Amino acid sequence: DGGITQSPKYLFRKEGQNVTLSCEQNLNHDAMYWYRQDPGQGLRLIYYSQIVNDFQKGDIAEGYSVSREKKESFPLTVTSAQKNPTAFYLCASSPRTGGKYEQYFGPGTRLTVT
Amino acid sequence: GQQLNQSPQSMFIQEGEDVSMNCTSSSIFNTWLWYKQDPGEGPVLLIALYKAGELTSNGRLTAQFGITRKDSFLNISASIPSDVGIYFCAGLPRGTGNNRKLIWGLGTSLAVNP
Numbered sequence: 287d288g289g290i291t292q293s294p295k296y297l298f299r300k301e302g303q304n305v306t307l308s309c310e311q312n313l314n315h316d317a318m319y320w321y322r323q324d325p326g327q328g329l330r331l332i333y334y335s336q337i338v339n340d341f342q343k344g345d346i347a348e349g350y351s352v353s354r355e356k357k358e359s360f361p362l363t364v365t366s367a368q369k370n371p372t373a374f375y376l377c378a379s380s381p382r383t384g385g386k387y388e389q390y391f392g393p394g395t396r397l398t399v400t
Numbered sequence: 401g402q403q404l405n406q407s408p409q410s411m412f413i414q415e416g417e418d419v420s421m422n423c424t425s426s427s428i429f430n431t432w433l434w435y436k437q438d439p440g441e442g443p444v445l446l447i448a449l450y451k452a453g454e455l456t457s458n459g460r461l462t463a464q465f466g467i468t469r470k471d472s473f474l475n476i477s478a479s480i481p482s483d484v485g486i487y488f489c490a491g492l493p494r495g496t497g498n499n500r501k502l503i504w505g506l507g508t509s510l511a512v513n514p
Contacts, residue, residue: 387500
C-alpha cells in the first residue's frame with residue numbers, strides 16, 4: 287500500500303528542546319516537502335527537497351533543519367531557535383517526471399511545545 | 401510569500417445544496433490543484449487541472465481551469481454531510497521552472513447542515 291507516513295501523530299516537548307519529525311514515503315517520488323499549518327493561515331512551506339542530498343529553504347525555514355539522505359525519508363528537526371513551534375506539520379511528496387505537479391500529503395504531526 | 405485569493409472564506413449550507421468556490425491570482429498559472437482537508441488530517445487531492453479552459457469532474461465535484469489562466473473554480477453538487485472540511489486551492493505560476501513550489505490559498509471552510 288503506497289503512501290506517506292508521518293510519526294508520531296501527536297508530539298509534546300518542553301521549550302528549549304530540539305525535536306525531529308519523521309516523514310517516510312514509498313511512492314518512489316523524488317520531491318518531498320515540509321509545511322507548517324496554523325489556524326487561518328493555510329499551508330506555509332518550510333523546506334523542500336527535489337533530489338537526495340539536496341534541499342532548499344521555503345518561506346519560513348528559520349528555526350528548522352532537514353536532511354535528505356535517502357529518497358524515502360525527509361526528517362524535519364524543529365530546533366530551540368524556532369520562536370513559536372507549536373503547530374500542525376505536514377509532509378508531502380511529488381513525482382518529478384511526467385509534467386505533473388501534484389503533491390500527496392501524509393496525515394500530519396501535531397507538535398505542542400510548552 | 402505569494403498567496404492565492406480564495407473565496408469565500410467559509411460557507412454554511414443545507415444538505416443537498418450546490419456549492420461554488422474560487423481561487424484567483426494576479427499572475428498566470430500553469431497548474432491548478434484542489435484539495436480537501438478533514439480536521440486533524442492531511443489534505444487529499446481532489447482534482448488537478450493543467451490546461452486553460454479544462455473542466456474536470458470527480459464524482460459530485462467539478463473544477464475548471466479559468467480561460468485567463470488566473471483563476472480556477474470548484475463546484476460541489478448536492479452536498480452531503482461528509483463534504484464538511486476545508487477546501488484548498490493550490491497552483492504553480494508560469495515561469496516557476498523546476499522548483500515545483502506550489503502557491504496556496506487560505507482555504508474555504510465548508511459546513512453542511514443535515
